Amino acid sequence: MKRLLGGCYAVVAPLILVPVTFLVCLIVIAGPTLAIRRELGRFGVRLMLTAIGVPLIVRGREHLPAGASIVVANHASYLDGLVLTAALPRRFSFVVQDGAANWPLVGFTLKRMGVIFVNRASAHQSAQLTRQLMRRLQHGEPIAIFPEGTFRPEPGVMRFKDGAFLIAARTGVPVVPAGIRGTRRLYGGGRRLPRWSVVHVDIDAHATAASGGRDAALALRDRMRERVIALCTEPDRAAVGTDVPA
Secondary structure (H helix, E strand, C coil), X not given: CHHHHHHHHHHHHHHHHHHHHHHHHHHHHCCCCHHHHHHHHHHHHHHHHHHCCCCEEEECHHHCCCCCCEEEECCCCCCHHHHHHHHCCCCCEEEEEHHHHHCCCHHHHHHHXXXXXXXXXXXXXXXXXXXXXXXXXXXXXXXXXXXXXCCCCCCCECCCCCXXXXXXXXXXXXXXXXXXXXXXXXXXXXXCCCCCCCEEXXXXXXXXXXXXXXXXHHHHHHHHHHHHHHHHCCCECCCCCCCCCC
């Protein structure tokens, strides 16, 4: 019976999710201001999850600083950015891979929500992005990023890239760890069809680099990665030798 129900959910959920997602994208795109579009996006994600019977449980919002900060979270599924959008206040800007900008309809919706796209293959564009992010943080704008840069089908947290932590050390802004659970089961592991799961986002206390130097930034990176692993309860892929160099 459990397998039968799971099979039914895998078929029915996409039939519900696709038209709801289409409607949400159109509504967000039509929003007159960035603040309104982001609020519509946050509400829209919750509507999408509710439509397929997925509860979203967020804990620890009180740990988010009032001003500039960098939230770092694990990456397990294409749904992580959507889930984190719903979990964080609308003042946050998101940094995502530039390939998402080309997704039909969704890419344009992300642009309308002020998402910052990164091309890590280009050193020149990465340097430009670093300067842009530092300016935004210095003006009090908080940012959310997935420091693994990508995700794998196998459970586990890969190495964190250095960029976000070097920026945090240079600007002196706090870094906030967040753990996402449930999205890998819901729509991860290379599957084409979803499986039902409760989705959790747990946010923990922030920390800052001891100084503006590289050593302090890397120490902060390692400390935040340990916290993210504890929050998301996935294994440390670097520790078991299944990771690739950052």
